[in-house]
């Protein structure tokens with residue numbers, strides 16, 4: 001690849017930069033440009049009804065500044081703004097923003113479209129970069145500055161006739177390719193022309209129209225600008241990052257550290273080429289650091305739905321926070337750690353969210369815990385245990401988790417992802433109440449202790465043994481002992497208990513018990529788990545023993 005055809009970007013010399021030591025402490029002023037930059041980049045731009053739906057979504061999410069389009073560019077853009085005004089769809093606490101090039105006929109048309117509004121942000125831009133000055137405009141620095149001054153002067157003149165309040169926003173478009181001192185010269189000229197002051201601030205938007213370098217370089221440019229305005233009080237510094245190098249979010253965050261007050265971006269990063277900055281991710285990154293993002297993002301699936309419907313774009317499955325797979329762990333060690341983290345959270349009753357591999361609680365976004373763990377051939381015991389416990393209420397003992405995970409892994413190696421239903425069905429089929437060649441029919445436990453000091457039980461178990469019904473009897477100093485004795489003393493293969501546990505499966509009077517036994521054949525390495533489920537715990541245990549015996553029988557036949 002001929003890398004020599006590209007040249008290094010010229011960085012600015014800012015030796016005493018302060019942004020690396022800062023942290024983001026509060027949300028910026030958000031401005032959505034979904035209906036302008038986002039819309040202008042769509043294969044099929046939004047129709048009026050889609051624009052209205054998107055506008056309403058943005059209002060519901062809490063955006064107080066919304067760029068609604070470029071009304072002088074086309075009839076649909078114009079009509080949409082008129083509809084918002086005439087149908088009274090703009091809430092009092094929301095300011096709409098309109099974009100225009102610094103050209104007389106476009107500015108005049110923009111003001112026509114604004115009629116009837118009590119306030120608006122008029123956003124004027126012209127390109128200032130070295131490259132665009134040369135190849136697009138073929139003008140020198142003074143001539144380019146003059147385009148900005150003339151445009152702003154006209155906005156000022158028309159504002160005087162306008163019945164509402166106009167807030168000026170100016171963008172030296174292609175700022176990242178502009179020398180900072182020249183960008184400053186143009187911005188200062190704009191503000192002087194406007195008569196900017198502390199009480200009449202101008203929004204100076206410093207776009208990364210094309211992302212040209214690493215985010216630290218953009219941060220340096222923003223810090224340089226913040227420091228060098230003649231009067232920082234008369235300016236609101238806005239950033240408008242794009243994502244050409246895939247660093248739009250990082251650039252925005254560093255620009256905020258560098259002193260920006262305001263961020264223009266779109267939901268999920270729609271926009272020209274690789275998109276604008278994704279404001280949802282920037283906001284949720286703040287949220288996960290305990291900073292109020294000042295946007296209502298607690299129903300992210302609904303936001304995704306409206307976004308996809310209006311833009312006809314699809315959000316990829318790995319997109320931060322909203323992607324279909326981002327609260328899903330396939331690999332065993334992740335599943336195990338999530339499982340343990342969720343347990344610890346519940347047990348400790350902690351208010352602080354701390355779960356390995358999950359930087360945010362999915363329920364804060366209206367998403368769910370259930371799909372966190374999905375099972376494929378990379379999954380281990382943790383994931384299988386999580387599915388069985390969280391979805392079906394079975395607390396598998398550790399050894400059984402290992403044993404069962406192997407069964408599931410064999411299936412997933414053949415078939416790919418294994419659904420929770422398939423995990424459950426396999427568990428029942430492999431371990432629970434296995435009926436061949438022994439099938440439980442009924443049981444009676446009799447207390448045969450002669451006085452208080454002795455505790456003896458007699459177990460009578462009726463079962464089908466290779467199709468024949470028989471009743472076996474055993475004795476012990478507890479129910480499980482007596483049951484075990486009945487099997488060991490009546491010609492069945494002789495076993496020892498390696499493990500036993502039980503728990504109730506659901507609360508309330510109709511609850512069932514699950515019993516887990518782990519038996520080892522005397523004098524042999526054969527050992528098997530069995531599980532029994534029944535409202536009566538003793539019956540559940542007997543069924544578990546019979547399941548294990550059946551599994552042992554199968555092993556010994558091999």
Ligand SMILES: CC(=O)SCCNC(=O)CCNC(=O)[C@H](O)C(C)(C)COP(=O)(O)OP(=O)(O)OC[C@H]1O[C@@H](n2cnc3c(N)ncnc32)[C@H](O)[C@@H]1OP(=O)(O)O
Pocket residue numbers: 037040070072073074100101102103106125126127136137147173209272
């Ligand atoms: C980075 C961004 O996203 S900026 C926003 C971009 N969005 C859009 O452009 C979408 C909507 N735009 C449009 O539909 C059209 O561009 C219109 C209707 C606004 C204008 O259409 P046209 O005048 O036919 O074309 P165009 O925008 O290419 O303008 C070209 C002329 O305007 C000049 N021009 C371009 N931008 C600006 C500007 N911001 N300020 C002043 N002059 C400008 C060009 O130098 C060129 O001049 P020339 O004809 O003397 O060479």
Ligand SMILES: CC(C)C(=O)C(=O)O
Pocket residue numbers: 037099125171173174205207208209210240242
């Ligand atoms: C008009 C400006 C702000 C713009 O869209 C850009 O530079 O990307």
